[in-house]
Amino acid sequence: EADIYQTPRYLVIGTGKKITLECSQTMGHDKMYWYQQDPGMELHLIHYSYGVNSTEKGDLSSESTVSRIRTEHFPLTLESARPSHTSQYLCASSEQKHIYNEQFFGPGTRLTVL
Amino acid sequence: QKEVEQNSGPLSVPEGAIASLNCTYSDRGSQSFFWYRQYSGKSPELIMFIYSNGDKEDGRFTAQLNKASQYVSLLIRDSQPSDSATYLCAVPNGQNFVFGPGTRLSVLP
Numbered sequence: 491e492a493d494i495y496q497t498p499r500y501l502v503i504g505t506g507k508k509i510t511l512e513c514s515q516t517m518g519h520d521k522m523y524w525y526q527q528d529p530g531m532e533l534h535l536i537h538y539s540y541g542v543n544s545t546e547k548g549d550l551s552s553e554s555t556v557s558r559i560r561t562e563h564f565p566l567t568l569e570s571a572r573p574s575h576t577s578q579y580l581c582a583s584s585e586q587k588h589i590y591n592e593q594f595f596g597p598g599t600r601l602t603v604l
Numbered sequence: 605q606k607e608v609e610q611n612s613g614p615l616s617v618p619e620g621a622i623a624s625l626n627c628t629y630s631d632r633g634s635q636s637f638f639w640y641r642q643y644s645g646k647s648p649e650l651i652m653f654i655y656s657n658g659d660k661e662d663g664r665f666t667a668q669l670n671k672a673s674q675y676v677s678l679l680i681r682d683s684q685p686s687d688s689a690t691y692l693c694a695v696p697n698g699q700n701f702v703f704g705p706g707t708r709l710s711v712l713p
């Protein structure tokens with residue numbers, strides 16, 4: 491079982507609020523990722539990190555920001571939540587091992603912005 | 605940008621039948637391929653990976669890779685209703701992954 495955690499699991503919040511979605515992993519993985527996924531739709535990469543102090547934007551434009559101050563922690567922040575941010579947010583991590591570099595996913599945070 | 609394509613489905617098979625899920629990819633240089641299963645409302649979980657041409661078997665699951673045709677498939681033998689889920693094909697892209705859109709499988713009792 492993957493040791494990657496996300497909190498909160500569910501969040502309902504009003505428009506304009508600042509929120510931070512937490513993601514932590516205890517596997518010592520250097521690489522961490524945030525995906526956004528609407529119900530029944532594709533995974534979209536919104537942010538990733540190769541290690542401490544490294545962050546990059548993904549393929550899908552996002553108004554969120556991330557930070558990577560510690561290896562195990564990769565929080566995602568929305569400064570001002572809007573209804574268009576309503577979605578499921580999945581955190582993942584991986585370790586490069588030859589050509590086998592499985593991504594382990596957290597349980598996800600389901601965000602609803604009213 | 606690498607592309608990974610899958611039929612979105614739904615693919616419906618009767619219980620006990622073989623389900624065949626297909627994935628094509630655009631980058632001939634791709635070396636490894638992953639199949640994830642995602643139940644509705646849950647996060648993806650790895651079920652198979654393959655990096656050599658041919659077949660790889662794990663229990664009821666068989667992954668088949670044909671690099672010349674840029675094609676990877678997943679066969680599920682003796683399908684069970686509990687196999688009903690969306691199956692995602694994923695290909696490494698540098699330090700990241702490219703995920704296909706997924707095929708929704710429904711196993712009918």
